Amino acid sequence: xxxxxxxxxxxxxxxxxxxxxxxxxxxxxxxxxxxxxxxxxxxxxxxxxxxxxxxxxxxxxxxxxxxxxxxxxxxxxxxxxxxxxxxxxxxxxxxxxxxxxxxxxxxxxxxxxxxxxxxxxxxxxxxxxxxxxxxxx
Amino acid sequence: xxxxxxxxxxxxxxxxxxxxxxxxxxxxxxxxxxxxxxxxxxxxxxxxxxxxxxxxxxxxxxxxxxxxxxxxxxxxxxxxxxxxxxxxxxxxxxxxxxxxxxxxxxxxxxxxxxxxxxxxxxxxxxxxxxxxxxxxxxxxxxxxxxxxxxxxxxxxxxxxxxxxxxxxxxxxxxxx
Numbered sequence: 001x002x003x004x005x006x007x008x009x010x011x012x013x014x015x016x017x018x019x020x021x022x023x024x025x026x027x028x029x030x031x032x033x034x035x036x037x038x039x040x041x042x043x044x045x046x047x048x049x050x051x052x053x054x055x056x057x058x059x060x061x062x063x064x065x066x067x068x069x070x071x072x073x074x075x076x077x078x079x080x081x082x083x084x085x086x087x088x089x090x091x092x093x094x095x096x097x098x099x100x101x102x103x104x105x106x107x108x109x110x111x112x113x114x115x116x117x118x119x120x121x122x123x124x125x126x127x128x129x130x131x132x133x134x135x136x137x
Numbered sequence: 138x139x140x141x142x143x144x145x146x147x148x149x150x151x152x153x154x155x156x157x158x159x160x161x162x163x164x165x166x167x168x169x170x171x172x173x174x175x176x177x178x179x180x181x182x183x184x185x186x187x188x189x190x191x192x193x194x195x196x197x198x199x200x201x202x203x204x205x206x207x208x209x210x211x212x213x214x215x216x217x218x219x220x221x222x223x224x225x226x227x228x229x230x231x232x233x234x235x236x237x238x239x240x241x242x243x244x245x246x247x248x249x250x251x252x253x254x255x256x257x258x259x260x261x262x263x264x265x266x267x268x269x270x271x272x273x274x275x276x277x278x279x280x281x282x283x284x285x286x287x288x289x290x291x292x293x294x295x296x297x298x299x300x301x302x303x304x305x306x307x308x309x310x311x312x313x
Contacts, residue, residue, distance in 0.1 A: 006290075009170065009292070010292050010293050011293070012164035012165065012167075012294075013164075014157075014160055014164060014170065015157045015158070015159075015160040015161035015164050015165075016157065016161070017157070018156050018157030018160060019157025019158055019161065020157070021157070022154035022155070022156060022157050022158075023154065023157075025154075028151075028156065028175065029175075030175055031156075031173065031174060031175035031212060032173065032174040032175065032286075033170060033172060033173040033174065033286075033288065034286075035288055035290075060291070062288065062289065062290040062291075063288075063290040063291070063292070064288040064290065066170075066173060111174075111175070113175065113177050113209075113210040115148075115151075115152065115177070115209040115210055116152065116209070117152050117153075117154060118152050118153050118154075121152075
């Protein structure tokens with residue numbers, strides 16, 4: 001599981017993170033933009049006495065994150081590379097186990113999808129099939 | 138002036154791993170992603186999305202587009218910005234990839250013609266869908282997204298591209 005945090009959305013980096021995942025041959029099985037509870041921000045909010053600053057913090061807490069559920073044997077390794085590159089702007093699962101837990105924690109069952117990417121289809125397709133017309137369905 | 142529009146990365150785009158490349162076009166120009174999710178719709182939902190196609194283009198085309206949009210998950214995105222309906226259509230290019238210029242999404246990631254897709258009895262695989270008019274955008278966003286899936290938030294684009302002042306951002310309210 002990979003989360004593009006608000007800083008990634010604000011930096012216009014969502015496309016880069018998705019492209020790295022897709023180019024690595026991994027499959028995105030779930031994706032959604034959601035405002036996450038930001039505990040440290042909330043703490044700051046309570047402490048802040050200056051009302052205009054408080055207002056700005058409240059606004060910042062409304063920025064969504066992009067949650068990405070990723071499937072594939074190299075998911076954790078690619079996640080680590082993404083973490084190296086984008087650092088605090090992303091969260092990535094540290095291990096396969098953690099990844100599985102986080103995906104079930106953040107995604108409902110009907111938000112996760114099992115589908116074929118083009119590569120999967122080529123493997124499954126019988127190319128000797130006589131009526132093969134280049135239709136990849 | 139500032140409006141929202143719906144963009145779908147269709148199943149062919151998702152399966153080919155083009156989601157990131159497509160979103161890049163919109164993030165680059167400074168449009169704001171105010172909603173995004175992956176969904177796999179059924180035929181009933183697809184019929185609502187393409188409710189006008191049957192009357193406009195006939196049963197055969199309707200069934201073809203329905204088959205394509207339900208063949209796998211799509212990534213639905215709501216983009217906000219100045220005249221976003223028109224701008225997003227411009228970035229996508231015309232419906233037929235053969236006619237789409239390089240630099241547009243359809244011109245860069247597809248090339249087939251209507252004539253070809255007729256020979257394989259399928260709707261044209263043109264990677265994306267974008268709302269055609271402001272009214273269509275309103276209807277489609279209401280169909281695809283619940284209110285709490287749309288986010289009104291301040292972003293750097295507000296300041297650098299829209300030249301918003303801080304007071305502006307403070308007044309921002311969720312709008313549909």
